[in-house]
Amino acid sequence: MSDSQTFSRVEMISLIVRLSLFTAVTFLSVRWMINQLDPTSKHKKKARKKAEEQLKRLGITQSKHAGISQLTEYEMVIAGHLVDPSEIPVSWSDIAGLEDVIQELRETVILPIKRKELFADSQLTQPPKGVLLHGPPGCGKTLIAKATAKEAGTHFINLDVSILTDKWYGESQKLAAAVFTLAVKLQPCTIFIDEIDSFLRNRNSQDHEATAMMKAQFMSLWDGLITDPNCTVIVMGATNRPQDLDRAILRRMPATFHIGMPNVHQRRQILRLILEHEPTSDEVDLNRLARLTENFSGSDLREMCRNASVYRVRDYVRETGQKEPEIASSSNGIDGEEVFHDALRPITMDDLLMSLNKMKESKLHCGVLPIPTLEM
Numbered sequence: 135m136s137d138s139q140t141f142s143r144v145e146m147i148s149l150i151v152r153l154s155l156f157t158a159v160t161f162l163s164v165r166w167m168i169n170q171l172d173p174t175s176k177h178k179k180k181a182r183k184k185a186e187e188q189l190k191r192l193g194i195t196q197s198k199h200a201g202i203s204q205l206t207e208y209e210m211v212i213a214g215h216l217v218d219p220s221e222i223p224v225s226w227s228d229i230a231g232l233e234d235v236i237q238e239l240r241e242t243v244i245l246p247i248k249r250k251e252l253f254a255d256s257q258l259t260q261p262p263k264g265v266l267l268h269g270p271p272g273c274g275k276t277l278i279a280k281a282t283a284k285e286a287g288t289h290f291i292n293l294d295v296s297i298l299t300d301k302w303y304g305e306s307q308k309l310a311a312a313v314f315t316l317a318v319k320l321q322p323c324t325i326f327i328d329e330i331d332s333f334l335r336n337r338n339s340q341d342h343e344a345t346a347m348m349k350a351q352f353m354s355l356w357d358g359l360i361t362d363p364n365c366t367v368i369v370m371g372a373t374n375r376p377q378d379l380d381r382a383i384l385r386r387m388p389a390t391f392h393i394g395m396p397n398v399h400q401r402r403q404i405l406r407l408i409l410e411h412e413p414t415s416d417e418v419d420l421n422r423l424a425r426l427t428e429n430f431s432g433s434d435l436r437e438m439c440r441n442a443s444v445y446r447v448r449d450y451v452r453e454t455g456q457k458e459p460e461i462a463s464s465s466n467g468i469d470g471e472e473v474f475h476d477a478l479r480p481i482t483m484d485d486l487l488m489s490l491n492k493m494k495e496s497k498l499h500c501g502v503l504p505i506p507t508l509e510m
């Protein structure tokens with residue numbers, strides 16, 4: 135073999151290596167550029183992975199649900215927001231003072247789902263396809279929605295409306311359609327839309343064209359559910375501002391439930407529930423607290439009790455000079471956490487009143503409370 139031939143072979147190999155490297159680098163760069171130009175692809179991939187995990191966890195398989203194997207990429211995005219009813223951490227026993235609403239929901243919504251056969255002979259007794267929970271913030275609307283889905287045993291799509299309007303996902307109309315098609319594939323299913331007014335508020339001329347189209351499509355798909363008597367899909371919405379809802383939406387939610395600010399009797403029940411398993415001293419007077427907490431929502435009451443409970447920890451830390459507690463060794467059979475808790479005093483009426491006044495003060499500053507009624 136001549137020198138020139140050897141050289142050309144080495145050169146050839148190096149050329150091939152360089153060419154391969156160049157091709158690989160070009161391929162990776164083009165792919166990176168495409169990904170950069172299409173930001174939705176990364177989100178869709180992530181959403182798909184999340185949905186696959188979720189469907190697997192929920193045991194939703196082709197054998198149980200016809201058509202589940204052919205979920206579109208949009209349905210997969212929505213499937214990522216599925217909640218297993220058995221994993222919903224809220225049941226009726228976590229809700230106090232709303233027995234009337236619960237009873238009505240049981241009769242009008244849950245019973246027709248669980249005992250379909252009782253309602254099969256009449257179109258008039260079908261479960262409502264739209265349920266609206268309305269009332270001031272922090273009074274239990276979300277709790278009620280979750281507990282309803284849990285008791286009804288329906289799949290629960292906790293629809294975060296931002297995914298429909300988020301530019302990263304794009305194609306909001308297809309996603310809006312996917313909400314319904316997925317729910318139908320998984321039925322019985324509840325689609326829960328918190329703050330539904332932010333999504334389906336009164337249509338106006340300032341609406342972006344895409345938003346207006348998505349709303350129109352949402353409503354027409356909803357109508358599809360309403361006209362199909364065999365379909366068990368319920369849209370459940372919660373709002374603090376029912377007056378802002380599009381009239382056409384209100385018409386589609388014939389079952390409306392007002393969850394108002396708790397009255398004195400309800401506040402006492404909520405306080406009792408919140409403090410039920412808490413270490414409280416005997417002198418804690420729930421009746422008095424209930425009377426003093428006018429204009430407090432369930433969520434405010436919870437916050438008041440939480441603050442009160444923090445005071446005893448704060449006092450403990452002050453008294454012990456932030457020393458680590460003496461944890462009993464496991465050899466004596468006493469749990470370390472138990473020893474620590476025993477060292478803390480129970481929640482007293484003073485803690486609760488102090489917390490109450492602090493909250494009233496901050497509510498006054500925010501203009502939420504009408505009259506200054508501080509109490510000590």
Ligand SMILES: Nc1ncnc2c1ncn2[C@@H]1O[C@H](COP(=O)(O)OP(=O)(O)OP(=O)(O)O)[C@@H](O)[C@H]1O
Nearest residue numbers: 228229230271272273274275276277404432433436
């Ligand atoms: N009736 C109630 N019984 C027990 N706890 C309650 C009740 N109402 C409110 N709470 C407490 O307040 C928290 C907030 O309630 P929830 O989220 O259901 O209110 P909401 O009406 O949906 O509020 P928002 O309109 O702000 O979403 C609950 O997690 C619970 O701790």
